[in-house]
Amino acid sequence: MGATKLDIYDQNITDIAMIAKVFAHPARVAILQYISNQEACICNDIVDEIGLAQPTISQHLKVINDAGLLHGNYKGKSLCYCLNIDRFKAFQELLNSFFNTTQTNCC
Amino acid sequence: MGATKLDIYDQNITDIAMIAKVFAHPARVAILQYISNQEACICNDIVDEIGLAQPTISQHLKVINDAGLLHGNYKGKSLCYCLNIDRFKAFQELLNSFFNTTQTNCC
DNA sequence: TTTTATCATCGTAATATTGCAATATTACAT
DNA sequence: ATGTAATATTGCAATATTACGATGATAAAA
Numbered sequence: 001m002g003a004t005k006l007d008i009y010d011q012n013i014t015d016i017a018m019i020a021k022v023f024a025h026p027a028r029v030a031i032l033q034y035i036s037n038q039e040a041c042i043c044n045d046i047v048d049e050i051g052l053a054q055p056t057i058s059q060h061l062k063v064i065n066d067a068g069l070l071h072g073n074y075k076g077k078s079l080c081y082c083l084n085i086d087r088f089k090a091f092q093e094l095l096n097s098f099f100n101t102t103q104t105n106c107c
Numbered sequence: 108m109g110a111t112k113l114d115i116y117d118q119n120i121t122d123i124a125m126i127a128k129v130f131a132h133p134a135r136v137a138i139l140q141y142i143s144n145q146e147a148c149i150c151n152d153i154v155d156e157i158g159l160a161q162p163t164i165s166q167h168l169k170v171i172n173d174a175g176l177l178h179g180n181y182k183g184k185s186l187c188y189c190l191n192i193d194r195f196k197a198f199q200e201l202l203n204s205f206f207n208t209t210q211t212n213c214c
Numbered sequence: 215t216t217t218t219a220t221c222a223t224c225g226t227a228a229t230a231t232t233g234c235a236a237t238a239t240t241a242c243a244t
Numbered sequence: 245a246t247g248t249a250a251t252a253t254t255g256c257a258a259t260a261t262t263a264c265g266a267t268g269a270t271a272a273a274a
Binding site: 005008013014017023030036050051096 | 111121124127130134139159192
Binding site: 108109110111132134159160161162163166167185186 | 226227228229230231232233234235236240241
């Protein structure tokens, strides 16, 4: 009990849910917005910007990264996280395809 | 510790996160898809369709309803849930506005 | 090489979510 | 009013998430 029953849903449904989960925490939305607005995107800057501890930010970054939304390059001693814009746009399209195939048929 | 710190984020960021949370569970995505594809949308049908117990479905419906995504009409002895399509489209636009203002500036 | 700065991982406590059985409520038919 | 079918609520156990201090790893600088 307690755990999500993943085996009973269609693949496209679990895909939508997994994408939405990335955006389902304000820290991750804020991180994504921040990264996309900066030229250099160093993790410690995010810690300063958002009022959360460094391990917490790092944990959220891992969730975002596991979803394939980041790629990082080393620049000096700081890690530069950048948005994987192709993946990001693919997420947008998947969500829109769900929204657009949904209609109201009754009431 | 453990609870999301909601007070440190901009309103639009928490809005996006709250919307995404509704779609962040496959049961809720499946319910929304199912409702939108049926002519009559009775809860017990959803229980049969998705392999979850009636109280669990009812709980997920409450989350969807609390987000303003449903309106219900009574039809005979069964409750007819219907998609609040205006709210649904508003959700889509908010998500798209977030996606569209996000760019990649480095790496 | 030692220090320093930056980011990741581990361990853990607090809180939230998920799922269901039992029970309550609601609306309708009789 | 009473019975019945459909949905909601409650209470609880299992699991997941969030947050952070302590610690570890890595790379540049001293």
